[in-house]
Amino acid sequence: MYKNKIIFFILTVVIILFLSISLYIVKTLNNQISDNSILKPADIFPNEDEYIAYVQSINIPGVTFTVCQIEKGDNFWKIAKEHNIDIDTLIGANPLWESIVAKVDQKVVIPSQKGVLHFVNNLNEIRGLHTLYDVPENNVLTPSLFLYRIKSLISKMDKPVAVYIKDARPITDVMTPKLAKQFALREMFRSPLGGRLTSFFGGRVHPIFRQWGFHNGLDIAAQYGTPVGAARQGVVVSTGWMGGYGKAVIIQHDEGFKTLYGHLSSIHVRPGQHVKAGQFIGRVGSTGWSTGPHLHFTLWQYNKLINPMKVLW
Structure with a gap:
Protein backbone atom coordinates (compact mmCIF):
# COMPACT_ATOMS: atom_id res chain seq x y z
CA MET A 1 0.00 0.00 0.00
CA GLN A 32 9.75 35.16 -29.10
CA ILE A 33 8.18 37.40 -31.77
CA SER A 34 4.90 39.17 -31.16
CA ASP A 35 4.56 40.97 -34.50
CA ASN A 36 1.74 39.40 -36.52
CA SER A 37 2.68 40.95 -39.87
CA ILE A 38 3.44 38.77 -42.88
CA LEU A 39 7.11 37.85 -42.82
CA LYS A 40 9.33 38.50 -45.80
CA PRO A 41 12.05 35.85 -46.18
CA ALA A 42 14.38 38.62 -47.39
CA ASP A 43 14.13 40.18 -43.92
CA ILE A 44 14.95 36.85 -42.25
CA PHE A 45 17.76 35.53 -44.43
CA PRO A 46 20.66 37.79 -45.52
CA ASN A 47 21.38 35.73 -48.64
CA GLU A 48 20.16 32.75 -50.68
CA ASP A 49 22.83 30.39 -49.34
CA GLU A 50 21.62 30.84 -45.77
CA TYR A 51 18.01 30.49 -46.90
CA ILE A 52 18.73 27.26 -48.76
CA ALA A 53 20.69 25.85 -45.82
CA TYR A 54 17.72 26.52 -43.54
CA VAL A 55 15.21 25.01 -45.97
CA GLN A 56 17.30 21.84 -46.18
CA SER A 57 16.97 21.48 -42.40
CA ILE A 58 13.17 21.72 -42.48
CA ASN A 59 11.17 18.60 -41.65
CA ILE A 60 7.53 18.96 -42.69
CA PRO A 61 5.58 15.69 -43.05
CA GLY A 62 4.05 15.45 -46.52
CA VAL A 63 6.63 17.47 -48.44
CA THR A 64 10.37 17.28 -49.07
CA PHE A 65 12.80 19.78 -50.56
CA THR A 66 15.70 19.17 -52.90
CA VAL A 67 18.19 21.65 -54.30
CA CYS A 68 19.45 21.70 -57.87
CA GLN A 69 22.02 23.91 -59.57
CA ILE A 70 21.32 25.71 -62.84
CA GLU A 71 23.36 24.45 -65.78
CA LYS A 72 23.90 26.03 -69.18
CA GLY A 73 20.69 25.83 -71.21
CA ASP A 74 18.43 25.45 -68.17
CA ASN A 75 15.49 27.67 -67.34
CA PHE A 76 12.98 27.59 -64.50
CA TRP A 77 10.15 26.28 -66.70
CA LYS A 78 12.24 23.32 -67.81
CA ILE A 79 13.13 22.51 -64.19
CA ALA A 80 9.49 22.79 -63.08
CA LYS A 81 8.36 20.44 -65.84
CA GLU A 82 11.09 17.88 -65.02
CA HIS A 83 9.88 17.74 -61.40
CA ASN A 84 6.15 17.69 -62.22
CA ILE A 85 5.45 21.05 -60.57
CA ASP A 86 4.79 24.53 -61.98
CA ILE A 87 6.59 27.86 -62.03
CA ASP A 88 4.36 29.17 -59.21
CA THR A 89 5.67 26.41 -56.95
CA LEU A 90 9.28 27.30 -57.73
CA ILE A 91 8.58 30.95 -56.95
CA GLY A 92 6.81 29.94 -53.74
CA ALA A 93 9.90 28.02 -52.62
CA ASN A 94 12.45 30.62 -53.78
CA PRO A 95 11.11 34.00 -52.57
CA LEU A 96 14.57 35.61 -52.59
CA TRP A 97 14.71 35.56 -56.39
CA GLU A 98 15.22 38.96 -57.99
CA SER A 99 14.43 37.75 -61.51
CA ILE A 100 12.80 34.91 -63.43
CA VAL A 101 15.89 34.61 -65.62
CA ALA A 102 17.94 31.60 -64.49
CA LYS A 103 21.69 32.05 -64.03
CA VAL A 104 24.31 29.33 -64.41
CA ASP A 105 25.32 27.88 -60.99
CA GLN A 106 22.27 29.42 -59.31
CA LYS A 107 20.75 27.12 -56.68
CA VAL A 108 17.02 26.38 -56.78
CA VAL A 109 14.84 24.87 -54.03
CA ILE A 110 12.44 22.28 -55.47
CA PRO A 111 9.45 21.07 -53.39
CA SER A 112 8.11 17.56 -53.94
CA GLN A 113 4.58 18.85 -54.57
CA LYS A 114 2.82 22.01 -55.70
CA GLY A 115 2.41 24.76 -53.13
CA VAL A 116 4.11 27.59 -51.25
CA LEU A 117 6.67 27.66 -48.45
CA HIS A 118 5.59 30.24 -45.86
CA PHE A 119 7.19 31.54 -42.66
CA VAL A 120 5.29 32.63 -39.55
CA ASN A 121 6.42 34.35 -36.37
CA ASN A 122 4.94 31.74 -34.07
CA LEU A 123 2.68 28.73 -34.13
CA ASN A 124 -0.47 30.72 -33.37
CA GLU A 125 -0.29 32.36 -36.81
CA ILE A 126 -0.71 29.03 -38.61
CA ARG A 127 -4.46 29.11 -37.99
CA GLY A 128 -5.23 31.81 -40.55
CA LEU A 129 -2.94 30.74 -43.37
CA HIS A 130 -5.56 28.75 -45.26
CA THR A 131 -7.62 31.95 -45.51
CA LEU A 132 -4.64 34.01 -46.66
CA TYR A 133 -3.92 31.54 -49.47
CA ASP A 134 -7.55 30.57 -50.13
CA VAL A 135 -7.06 26.82 -49.67
CA PRO A 136 -8.70 24.20 -47.41
CA GLU A 137 -7.44 24.25 -43.84
CA ASN A 138 -5.91 20.77 -44.11
CA ASN A 139 -3.68 22.01 -46.96
CA VAL A 140 -1.49 23.73 -44.38
CA LEU A 141 1.31 21.27 -43.66
CA THR A 142 3.22 21.91 -40.45
CA PRO A 143 6.23 20.40 -38.70
CA SER A 144 5.71 18.28 -35.60
CA LEU A 145 4.62 21.05 -33.24
CA PHE A 146 5.84 19.45 -30.03
CA LEU A 147 9.25 18.57 -31.50
CA TYR A 148 9.51 22.06 -32.92
CA ARG A 149 8.82 23.57 -29.50
CA ILE A 150 11.44 21.38 -27.86
CA LYS A 151 13.99 22.22 -30.57
CA SER A 152 13.19 25.92 -30.34
CA LEU A 153 13.63 25.97 -26.58
CA ILE A 154 16.86 24.00 -26.52
CA SER A 155 18.60 25.73 -29.41
CA LYS A 156 17.06 29.18 -28.85
CA MET A 157 16.17 29.35 -32.54
CA ASP A 158 16.15 32.85 -33.99
CA LYS A 159 14.34 31.83 -37.19
CA PRO A 160 10.52 31.68 -37.46
CA VAL A 161 8.73 28.42 -38.20
CA ALA A 162 8.29 27.25 -41.81
CA VAL A 163 5.05 25.67 -43.02
CA TYR A 164 3.99 24.44 -46.45
CA ILE A 165 0.70 25.50 -48.05
CA LYS A 166 -0.27 22.70 -50.44
CA ASP A 167 -1.71 23.73 -53.84
CA ALA A 168 -1.43 27.44 -52.98
CA ARG A 169 -0.17 30.19 -55.28
CA PRO A 170 2.51 32.62 -54.06
CA ILE A 171 1.60 36.10 -52.85
CA THR A 172 3.61 39.21 -53.70
CA ASP A 173 3.75 40.28 -50.03
CA VAL A 174 6.57 37.81 -49.33
CA MET A 175 8.58 38.37 -52.53
CA THR A 176 11.48 40.70 -53.23
CA PRO A 177 10.30 44.00 -54.78
CA LYS A 178 11.72 43.15 -58.22
CA LEU A 179 10.13 39.71 -58.32
CA ALA A 180 6.83 41.06 -57.00
CA LYS A 181 6.75 43.58 -59.87
CA GLN A 182 7.32 40.83 -62.45
CA PHE A 183 4.72 38.60 -60.80
CA ALA A 184 2.14 41.41 -60.80
CA LEU A 185 2.76 41.92 -64.52
CA ARG A 186 2.15 38.25 -65.13
CA GLU A 187 -1.22 38.47 -63.34
CA MET A 188 -2.44 40.75 -66.15
CA PHE A 189 -2.15 37.99 -68.76
CA ARG A 190 -3.07 34.38 -69.35
CA SER A 191 -1.52 31.83 -71.66
CA PRO A 192 -3.21 31.85 -75.08
CA LEU A 193 -2.60 28.14 -75.50
CA GLY A 194 -1.82 25.13 -73.38
CA GLY A 195 1.03 23.39 -75.14
CA ARG A 196 4.74 22.65 -75.24
CA LEU A 197 7.20 25.55 -75.36
CA THR A 198 9.50 24.84 -78.31
CA SER A 199 11.35 28.09 -78.98
CA PHE A 200 11.99 31.01 -76.66
CA PHE A 201 12.49 34.75 -77.08
CA GLY A 202 16.04 35.67 -78.14
CA GLY A 203 18.82 34.42 -80.38
CA ARG A 204 18.41 31.13 -82.23
CA VAL A 205 19.09 29.33 -85.51
CA HIS A 206 16.03 29.78 -87.75
CA PRO A 207 14.39 26.35 -88.24
CA ILE A 208 13.78 26.98 -91.97
CA PHE A 209 16.56 29.27 -93.18
CA ARG A 210 19.20 27.75 -90.86
CA GLN A 211 20.63 31.19 -90.10
CA TRP A 212 21.34 32.75 -86.73
CA GLY A 213 18.84 35.47 -85.88
CA PHE A 214 16.59 36.99 -83.24
CA HIS A 215 13.32 35.26 -82.38
CA ASN A 216 10.89 37.98 -81.34
CA GLY A 217 8.39 35.79 -79.56
CA LEU A 218 7.52 32.45 -78.02
CA ASP A 219 6.55 29.28 -79.91
CA ILE A 220 3.99 26.97 -78.31
CA ALA A 221 3.44 23.62 -80.05
CA ALA A 222 -0.01 22.01 -80.02
CA GLN A 223 -2.18 19.80 -82.21
CA TYR A 224 -3.52 21.24 -85.44
CA GLY A 225 -6.84 22.99 -84.81
CA THR A 226 -6.36 23.53 -81.07
CA PRO A 227 -8.29 26.66 -79.95
CA VAL A 228 -6.23 29.79 -79.26
CA GLY A 229 -7.46 32.40 -76.76
CA ALA A 230 -6.70 36.08 -76.25
CA ALA A 231 -3.95 36.58 -73.67
CA ARG A 232 -5.76 39.60 -72.24
CA GLN A 233 -8.87 41.63 -72.95
CA GLY A 234 -8.48 44.18 -75.70
CA VAL A 235 -9.44 45.23 -79.20
CA VAL A 236 -8.53 43.32 -82.36
CA VAL A 237 -6.60 45.72 -84.60
CA SER A 238 -5.51 43.44 -87.44
CA THR A 239 -6.26 40.00 -88.87
CA GLY A 240 -5.26 38.09 -91.99
CA TRP A 241 -2.10 37.01 -93.77
CA MET A 242 1.04 38.60 -92.26
CA GLY A 243 4.03 37.34 -94.23
CA GLY A 244 6.13 34.81 -92.35
CA TYR A 245 3.54 34.70 -89.56
CA GLY A 246 0.96 33.31 -91.99
CA LYS A 247 -2.59 33.79 -90.79
CA ALA A 248 -2.35 35.98 -87.72
CA VAL A 249 -4.23 38.21 -85.27
CA ILE A 250 -2.99 41.36 -83.50
CA ILE A 251 -4.78 42.63 -80.38
CA GLN A 252 -4.27 46.01 -78.66
CA HIS A 253 -4.48 46.00 -74.84
CA ASP A 254 -4.40 48.60 -72.06
CA GLU A 255 -1.10 50.08 -70.77
CA GLY A 256 0.32 50.07 -74.28
CA PHE A 257 0.50 46.27 -74.61
CA LYS A 258 -0.05 44.57 -77.96
CA THR A 259 -0.01 40.84 -78.81
CA LEU A 260 0.37 38.85 -82.02
CA TYR A 261 -0.83 35.29 -82.62
CA GLY A 262 0.79 33.72 -85.68
CA HIS A 263 0.67 30.60 -87.90
CA LEU A 264 -3.07 30.11 -87.31
CA SER A 265 -5.05 27.68 -89.44
CA SER A 266 -8.19 29.79 -89.11
CA ILE A 267 -9.17 33.18 -87.67
CA HIS A 268 -12.42 33.73 -85.76
CA VAL A 269 -12.34 37.45 -84.89
CA ARG A 270 -12.42 40.64 -86.95
CA PRO A 271 -10.72 44.05 -86.67
CA GLY A 272 -12.46 46.37 -84.20
CA GLN A 273 -13.91 43.50 -82.19
CA HIS A 274 -13.57 43.68 -78.39
CA VAL A 275 -12.37 40.42 -76.85
CA LYS A 276 -12.11 39.16 -73.29
CA ALA A 277 -9.12 37.34 -71.81
CA GLY A 278 -9.26 33.74 -72.95
CA GLN A 279 -11.84 34.39 -75.66
CA PHE A 280 -11.53 32.13 -78.70
CA ILE A 281 -9.77 33.99 -81.55
CA GLY A 282 -8.46 31.25 -83.85
CA ARG A 283 -7.02 27.77 -84.20
CA VAL A 284 -3.46 26.43 -84.20
CA GLY A 285 -2.01 25.89 -87.66
CA SER A 286 1.23 25.90 -89.62
CA THR A 287 0.71 28.77 -92.07
CA GLY A 288 3.58 31.02 -93.10
CA TRP A 289 7.18 30.13 -92.27
CA SER A 290 6.48 27.15 -90.05
CA THR A 291 7.79 23.62 -89.63
CA GLY A 292 4.71 22.23 -87.89
CA PRO A 293 1.54 23.18 -86.02
CA HIS A 294 2.29 25.74 -83.31
CA LEU A 295 1.42 29.24 -82.14
CA HIS A 296 3.92 32.07 -82.46
CA PHE A 297 3.18 34.63 -79.72
CA THR A 298 4.75 38.10 -79.73
CA LEU A 299 4.32 40.81 -77.08
CA TRP A 300 5.02 44.54 -77.25
CA GLN A 301 4.58 47.42 -74.83
CA TYR A 302 4.54 50.85 -76.45
CA ASN A 303 6.00 49.19 -79.57
CA LYS A 304 8.96 47.78 -77.64
CA LEU A 305 9.41 43.99 -77.76
CA ILE A 306 8.89 42.22 -74.42
CA ASN A 307 9.92 38.66 -73.57
CA PRO A 308 6.56 36.81 -73.37
CA MET A 309 7.89 34.65 -70.54
CA LYS A 310 7.70 37.73 -68.33
CA VAL A 311 3.92 37.52 -68.48
CA LEU A 312 3.08 33.89 -69.31
CA TRP A 313 5.49 31.91 -67.10
Missing part, protein backbone atom coordinates in the same frame (compact mmCIF):
# COMPACT_ATOMS: atom_id res chain seq x y z
CA TYR A 2 2.76 2.41 1.02
CA LYS A 3 4.72 1.45 -2.12
CA ASN A 4 1.70 2.20 -4.32
CA LYS A 5 1.36 5.64 -2.75
CA ILE A 6 5.00 6.40 -3.53
CA ILE A 7 4.55 5.31 -7.15
CA PHE A 8 1.38 7.41 -7.45
CA PHE A 9 3.18 10.41 -5.95
CA ILE A 10 6.10 10.05 -8.36
CA LEU A 11 3.77 9.76 -11.37
CA THR A 12 1.84 12.83 -10.23
CA VAL A 13 5.05 14.84 -9.92
CA VAL A 14 6.21 13.70 -13.37
CA ILE A 15 2.88 14.67 -14.97
CA ILE A 16 2.91 18.09 -13.28
CA LEU A 17 6.48 18.70 -14.39
CA PHE A 18 5.66 17.63 -17.95
CA LEU A 19 2.65 19.95 -18.14
CA SER A 20 4.61 22.82 -16.61
CA ILE A 21 7.48 22.39 -19.06
CA SER A 22 5.08 22.16 -22.01
CA LEU A 23 3.29 25.34 -20.92
CA TYR A 24 6.63 27.11 -20.49
CA ILE A 25 7.74 26.02 -23.95
CA VAL A 26 4.55 27.32 -25.54
CA LYS A 27 4.81 30.67 -23.77
CA THR A 28 8.49 30.99 -24.59
CA LEU A 29 7.99 30.24 -28.26
CA ASN A 30 4.93 32.41 -28.69
CA ASN A 31 6.62 35.33 -26.95
Whole structure:
Protein backbone atom coordinates (compact mmCIF):
# COMPACT_ATOMS: atom_id res chain seq x y z
CA MET A 1 0.00 0.00 0.00
CA TYR A 2 2.76 2.41 1.02
CA LYS A 3 4.72 1.45 -2.12
CA ASN A 4 1.70 2.20 -4.32
CA LYS A 5 1.36 5.64 -2.75
CA ILE A 6 5.00 6.40 -3.53
CA ILE A 7 4.55 5.31 -7.15
CA PHE A 8 1.38 7.41 -7.45
CA PHE A 9 3.18 10.41 -5.95
CA ILE A 10 6.10 10.05 -8.36
CA LEU A 11 3.77 9.76 -11.37
CA THR A 12 1.84 12.83 -10.23
CA VAL A 13 5.05 14.84 -9.92
CA VAL A 14 6.21 13.70 -13.37
CA ILE A 15 2.88 14.67 -14.97
CA ILE A 16 2.91 18.09 -13.28
CA LEU A 17 6.48 18.70 -14.39
CA PHE A 18 5.66 17.63 -17.95
CA LEU A 19 2.65 19.95 -18.14
CA SER A 20 4.61 22.82 -16.61
CA ILE A 21 7.48 22.39 -19.06
CA SER A 22 5.08 22.16 -22.01
CA LEU A 23 3.29 25.34 -20.92
CA TYR A 24 6.63 27.11 -20.49
CA ILE A 25 7.74 26.02 -23.95
CA VAL A 26 4.55 27.32 -25.54
CA LYS A 27 4.81 30.67 -23.77
CA THR A 28 8.49 30.99 -24.59
CA LEU A 29 7.99 30.24 -28.26
CA ASN A 30 4.93 32.41 -28.69
CA ASN A 31 6.62 35.33 -26.95
CA GLN A 32 9.75 35.16 -29.10
CA ILE A 33 8.18 37.40 -31.77
CA SER A 34 4.90 39.17 -31.16
CA ASP A 35 4.56 40.97 -34.50
CA ASN A 36 1.74 39.40 -36.52
CA SER A 37 2.68 40.95 -39.87
CA ILE A 38 3.44 38.77 -42.88
CA LEU A 39 7.11 37.85 -42.82
CA LYS A 40 9.33 38.50 -45.80
CA PRO A 41 12.05 35.85 -46.18
CA ALA A 42 14.38 38.62 -47.39
CA ASP A 43 14.13 40.18 -43.92
CA ILE A 44 14.95 36.85 -42.25
CA PHE A 45 17.76 35.53 -44.43
CA PRO A 46 20.66 37.79 -45.52
CA ASN A 47 21.38 35.73 -48.64
CA GLU A 48 20.16 32.75 -50.68
CA ASP A 49 22.83 30.39 -49.34
CA GLU A 50 21.62 30.84 -45.77
CA TYR A 51 18.01 30.49 -46.90
CA ILE A 52 18.73 27.26 -48.76
CA ALA A 53 20.69 25.85 -45.82
CA TYR A 54 17.72 26.52 -43.54
CA VAL A 55 15.21 25.01 -45.97
CA GLN A 56 17.30 21.84 -46.18
CA SER A 57 16.97 21.48 -42.40
CA ILE A 58 13.17 21.72 -42.48
CA ASN A 59 11.17 18.60 -41.65
CA ILE A 60 7.53 18.96 -42.69
CA PRO A 61 5.58 15.69 -43.05
CA GLY A 62 4.05 15.45 -46.52
CA VAL A 63 6.63 17.47 -48.44
CA THR A 64 10.37 17.28 -49.07
CA PHE A 65 12.80 19.78 -50.56
CA THR A 66 15.70 19.17 -52.90
CA VAL A 67 18.19 21.65 -54.30
CA CYS A 68 19.45 21.70 -57.87
CA GLN A 69 22.02 23.91 -59.57
CA ILE A 70 21.32 25.71 -62.84
CA GLU A 71 23.36 24.45 -65.78
CA LYS A 72 23.90 26.03 -69.18
CA GLY A 73 20.69 25.83 -71.21
CA ASP A 74 18.43 25.45 -68.17
CA ASN A 75 15.49 27.67 -67.34
CA PHE A 76 12.98 27.59 -64.50
CA TRP A 77 10.15 26.28 -66.70
CA LYS A 78 12.24 23.32 -67.81
CA ILE A 79 13.13 22.51 -64.19
CA ALA A 80 9.49 22.79 -63.08
CA LYS A 81 8.36 20.44 -65.84
CA GLU A 82 11.09 17.88 -65.02
CA HIS A 83 9.88 17.74 -61.40
CA ASN A 84 6.15 17.69 -62.22
CA ILE A 85 5.45 21.05 -60.57
CA ASP A 86 4.79 24.53 -61.98
CA ILE A 87 6.59 27.86 -62.03
CA ASP A 88 4.36 29.17 -59.21
CA THR A 89 5.67 26.41 -56.95
CA LEU A 90 9.28 27.30 -57.73
CA ILE A 91 8.58 30.95 -56.95
CA GLY A 92 6.81 29.94 -53.74
CA ALA A 93 9.90 28.02 -52.62
CA ASN A 94 12.45 30.62 -53.78
CA PRO A 95 11.11 34.00 -52.57
CA LEU A 96 14.57 35.61 -52.59
CA TRP A 97 14.71 35.56 -56.39
CA GLU A 98 15.22 38.96 -57.99
CA SER A 99 14.43 37.75 -61.51
CA ILE A 100 12.80 34.91 -63.43
CA VAL A 101 15.89 34.61 -65.62
CA ALA A 102 17.94 31.60 -64.49
CA LYS A 103 21.69 32.05 -64.03
CA VAL A 104 24.31 29.33 -64.41
CA ASP A 105 25.32 27.88 -60.99
CA GLN A 106 22.27 29.42 -59.31
CA LYS A 107 20.75 27.12 -56.68
CA VAL A 108 17.02 26.38 -56.78
CA VAL A 109 14.84 24.87 -54.03
CA ILE A 110 12.44 22.28 -55.47
CA PRO A 111 9.45 21.07 -53.39
CA SER A 112 8.11 17.56 -53.94
CA GLN A 113 4.58 18.85 -54.57
CA LYS A 114 2.82 22.01 -55.70
CA GLY A 115 2.41 24.76 -53.13
CA VAL A 116 4.11 27.59 -51.25
CA LEU A 117 6.67 27.66 -48.45
CA HIS A 118 5.59 30.24 -45.86
CA PHE A 119 7.19 31.54 -42.66
CA VAL A 120 5.29 32.63 -39.55
CA ASN A 121 6.42 34.35 -36.37
CA ASN A 122 4.94 31.74 -34.07
CA LEU A 123 2.68 28.73 -34.13
CA ASN A 124 -0.47 30.72 -33.37
CA GLU A 125 -0.29 32.36 -36.81
CA ILE A 126 -0.71 29.03 -38.61
CA ARG A 127 -4.46 29.11 -37.99
CA GLY A 128 -5.23 31.81 -40.55
CA LEU A 129 -2.94 30.74 -43.37
CA HIS A 130 -5.56 28.75 -45.26
CA THR A 131 -7.62 31.95 -45.51
CA LEU A 132 -4.64 34.01 -46.66
CA TYR A 133 -3.92 31.54 -49.47
CA ASP A 134 -7.55 30.57 -50.13
CA VAL A 135 -7.06 26.82 -49.67
CA PRO A 136 -8.70 24.20 -47.41
CA GLU A 137 -7.44 24.25 -43.84
CA ASN A 138 -5.91 20.77 -44.11
CA ASN A 139 -3.68 22.01 -46.96
CA VAL A 140 -1.49 23.73 -44.38
CA LEU A 141 1.31 21.27 -43.66
CA THR A 142 3.22 21.91 -40.45
CA PRO A 143 6.23 20.40 -38.70
CA SER A 144 5.71 18.28 -35.60
CA LEU A 145 4.62 21.05 -33.24
CA PHE A 146 5.84 19.45 -30.03
CA LEU A 147 9.25 18.57 -31.50
CA TYR A 148 9.51 22.06 -32.92
CA ARG A 149 8.82 23.57 -29.50
CA ILE A 150 11.44 21.38 -27.86
CA LYS A 151 13.99 22.22 -30.57
CA SER A 152 13.19 25.92 -30.34
CA LEU A 153 13.63 25.97 -26.58
CA ILE A 154 16.86 24.00 -26.52
CA SER A 155 18.60 25.73 -29.41
CA LYS A 156 17.06 29.18 -28.85
CA MET A 157 16.17 29.35 -32.54
CA ASP A 158 16.15 32.85 -33.99
CA LYS A 159 14.34 31.83 -37.19
CA PRO A 160 10.52 31.68 -37.46
CA VAL A 161 8.73 28.42 -38.20
CA ALA A 162 8.29 27.25 -41.81
CA VAL A 163 5.05 25.67 -43.02
CA TYR A 164 3.99 24.44 -46.45
CA ILE A 165 0.70 25.50 -48.05
CA LYS A 166 -0.27 22.70 -50.44
CA ASP A 167 -1.71 23.73 -53.84
CA ALA A 168 -1.43 27.44 -52.98
CA ARG A 169 -0.17 30.19 -55.28
CA PRO A 170 2.51 32.62 -54.06
CA ILE A 171 1.60 36.10 -52.85
CA THR A 172 3.61 39.21 -53.70
CA ASP A 173 3.75 40.28 -50.03
CA VAL A 174 6.57 37.81 -49.33
CA MET A 175 8.58 38.37 -52.53
CA THR A 176 11.48 40.70 -53.23
CA PRO A 177 10.30 44.00 -54.78
CA LYS A 178 11.72 43.15 -58.22
CA LEU A 179 10.13 39.71 -58.32
CA ALA A 180 6.83 41.06 -57.00
CA LYS A 181 6.75 43.58 -59.87
CA GLN A 182 7.32 40.83 -62.45
CA PHE A 183 4.72 38.60 -60.80
CA ALA A 184 2.14 41.41 -60.80
CA LEU A 185 2.76 41.92 -64.52
CA ARG A 186 2.15 38.25 -65.13
CA GLU A 187 -1.22 38.47 -63.34
CA MET A 188 -2.44 40.75 -66.15
CA PHE A 189 -2.15 37.99 -68.76
CA ARG A 190 -3.07 34.38 -69.35
CA SER A 191 -1.52 31.83 -71.66
CA PRO A 192 -3.21 31.85 -75.08
CA LEU A 193 -2.60 28.14 -75.50
CA GLY A 194 -1.82 25.13 -73.38
CA GLY A 195 1.03 23.39 -75.14
CA ARG A 196 4.74 22.65 -75.24
CA LEU A 197 7.20 25.55 -75.36
CA THR A 198 9.50 24.84 -78.31
CA SER A 199 11.35 28.09 -78.98
CA PHE A 200 11.99 31.01 -76.66
CA PHE A 201 12.49 34.75 -77.08
CA GLY A 202 16.04 35.67 -78.14
CA GLY A 203 18.82 34.42 -80.38
CA ARG A 204 18.41 31.13 -82.23
CA VAL A 205 19.09 29.33 -85.51
CA HIS A 206 16.03 29.78 -87.75
CA PRO A 207 14.39 26.35 -88.24
CA ILE A 208 13.78 26.98 -91.97
CA PHE A 209 16.56 29.27 -93.18
CA ARG A 210 19.20 27.75 -90.86
CA GLN A 211 20.63 31.19 -90.10
CA TRP A 212 21.34 32.75 -86.73
CA GLY A 213 18.84 35.47 -85.88
CA PHE A 214 16.59 36.99 -83.24
CA HIS A 215 13.32 35.26 -82.38
CA ASN A 216 10.89 37.98 -81.34
CA GLY A 217 8.39 35.79 -79.56
CA LEU A 218 7.52 32.45 -78.02
CA ASP A 219 6.55 29.28 -79.91
CA ILE A 220 3.99 26.97 -78.31
CA ALA A 221 3.44 23.62 -80.05
CA ALA A 222 -0.01 22.01 -80.02
CA GLN A 223 -2.18 19.80 -82.21
CA TYR A 224 -3.52 21.24 -85.44
CA GLY A 225 -6.84 22.99 -84.81
CA THR A 226 -6.36 23.53 -81.07
CA PRO A 227 -8.29 26.66 -79.95
CA VAL A 228 -6.23 29.79 -79.26
CA GLY A 229 -7.46 32.40 -76.76
CA ALA A 230 -6.70 36.08 -76.25
CA ALA A 231 -3.95 36.58 -73.67
CA ARG A 232 -5.76 39.60 -72.24
CA GLN A 233 -8.87 41.63 -72.95
CA GLY A 234 -8.48 44.18 -75.70
CA VAL A 235 -9.44 45.23 -79.20
CA VAL A 236 -8.53 43.32 -82.36
CA VAL A 237 -6.60 45.72 -84.60
CA SER A 238 -5.51 43.44 -87.44
CA THR A 239 -6.26 40.00 -88.87
CA GLY A 240 -5.26 38.09 -91.99
CA TRP A 241 -2.10 37.01 -93.77
CA MET A 242 1.04 38.60 -92.26
CA GLY A 243 4.03 37.34 -94.23
CA GLY A 244 6.13 34.81 -92.35
CA TYR A 245 3.54 34.70 -89.56
CA GLY A 246 0.96 33.31 -91.99
CA LYS A 247 -2.59 33.79 -90.79
CA ALA A 248 -2.35 35.98 -87.72
CA VAL A 249 -4.23 38.21 -85.27
CA ILE A 250 -2.99 41.36 -83.50
CA ILE A 251 -4.78 42.63 -80.38
CA GLN A 252 -4.27 46.01 -78.66
CA HIS A 253 -4.48 46.00 -74.84
CA ASP A 254 -4.40 48.60 -72.06
CA GLU A 255 -1.10 50.08 -70.77
CA GLY A 256 0.32 50.07 -74.28
CA PHE A 257 0.50 46.27 -74.61
CA LYS A 258 -0.05 44.57 -77.96
CA THR A 259 -0.01 40.84 -78.81
CA LEU A 260 0.37 38.85 -82.02
CA TYR A 261 -0.83 35.29 -82.62
CA GLY A 262 0.79 33.72 -85.68
CA HIS A 263 0.67 30.60 -87.90
CA LEU A 264 -3.07 30.11 -87.31
CA SER A 265 -5.05 27.68 -89.44
CA SER A 266 -8.19 29.79 -89.11
CA ILE A 267 -9.17 33.18 -87.67
CA HIS A 268 -12.42 33.73 -85.76
CA VAL A 269 -12.34 37.45 -84.89
CA ARG A 270 -12.42 40.64 -86.95
CA PRO A 271 -10.72 44.05 -86.67
CA GLY A 272 -12.46 46.37 -84.20
CA GLN A 273 -13.91 43.50 -82.19
CA HIS A 274 -13.57 43.68 -78.39
CA VAL A 275 -12.37 40.42 -76.85
CA LYS A 276 -12.11 39.16 -73.29
CA ALA A 277 -9.12 37.34 -71.81
CA GLY A 278 -9.26 33.74 -72.95
CA GLN A 279 -11.84 34.39 -75.66
CA PHE A 280 -11.53 32.13 -78.70
CA ILE A 281 -9.77 33.99 -81.55
CA GLY A 282 -8.46 31.25 -83.85
CA ARG A 283 -7.02 27.77 -84.20
CA VAL A 284 -3.46 26.43 -84.20
CA GLY A 285 -2.01 25.89 -87.66
CA SER A 286 1.23 25.90 -89.62
CA THR A 287 0.71 28.77 -92.07
CA GLY A 288 3.58 31.02 -93.10
CA TRP A 289 7.18 30.13 -92.27
CA SER A 290 6.48 27.15 -90.05
CA THR A 291 7.79 23.62 -89.63
CA GLY A 292 4.71 22.23 -87.89
CA PRO A 293 1.54 23.18 -86.02
CA HIS A 294 2.29 25.74 -83.31
CA LEU A 295 1.42 29.24 -82.14
CA HIS A 296 3.92 32.07 -82.46
CA PHE A 297 3.18 34.63 -79.72
CA THR A 298 4.75 38.10 -79.73
CA LEU A 299 4.32 40.81 -77.08
CA TRP A 300 5.02 44.54 -77.25
CA GLN A 301 4.58 47.42 -74.83
CA TYR A 302 4.54 50.85 -76.45
CA ASN A 303 6.00 49.19 -79.57
CA LYS A 304 8.96 47.78 -77.64
CA LEU A 305 9.41 43.99 -77.76
CA ILE A 306 8.89 42.22 -74.42
CA ASN A 307 9.92 38.66 -73.57
CA PRO A 308 6.56 36.81 -73.37
CA MET A 309 7.89 34.65 -70.54
CA LYS A 310 7.70 37.73 -68.33
CA VAL A 311 3.92 37.52 -68.48
CA LEU A 312 3.08 33.89 -69.31
CA TRP A 313 5.49 31.91 -67.10
